[in-house]
Amino acid sequence: MSQKSPRPVVAFRADASSLIGIGHVSRCLFLAEALRDLGYFSVFLCQRLPRNAGEKIWDRGFQLRWLNAANLDVEQSLKASSQIRDAMQTVEKLSQTACRCLVLDHYRLGMTWEKYVSGRLMIPVVVLEDMPLRRHSCHIVTGK
DSSP: OOOOOSSOEEEEEEOOBTTTBSHHHHHHHHHHHHHHHTTOEEEEEEEOOTTOSHHHHHHTTOEEEEEOOOOOOHHHHTSHHHHHHHHHHHHHHHTTSOEEEEEEEOTTOOHHHHHHHHHHHOSOEEEEOSOTTOOOOSSEEEOO
16 A cells, blocks of 8 residues: 655664653654754554653554564664564555655664665655764664
8 A cells, every 4th residue: 555645755773662752752853843843744653662752653643554563672672683574564664655754763773773764665765863873874874
């Protein structure tokens, strides 16, 4: 089923939970609201984690597509295989969407994820980063 919107679409990949907090999703919601004022449609891709921000995303009027929850163990989640699994799900969830850009705000997803997603969706990837020493393979990196 194709999910076309008459407005340009921007996707956001961020998570929230009792363990990692809500800051990543909050930053993305702020940006999505500003983009809505400019005529954009936003879709969020999140893992269904304990105490997630799904309700907050829906309450603000945005679409949410759940990804299968991955291992939240930091050491495991930084491995390339974990990032590729998440990237594959992201690509699958956006494959029928005419998305113009993907915004990533996530400490546990990095260069491996960015290369996979941008190479398959052929759209710009923008990273919201507040750890300036991390390396990326994206189109734009911006700090808070």
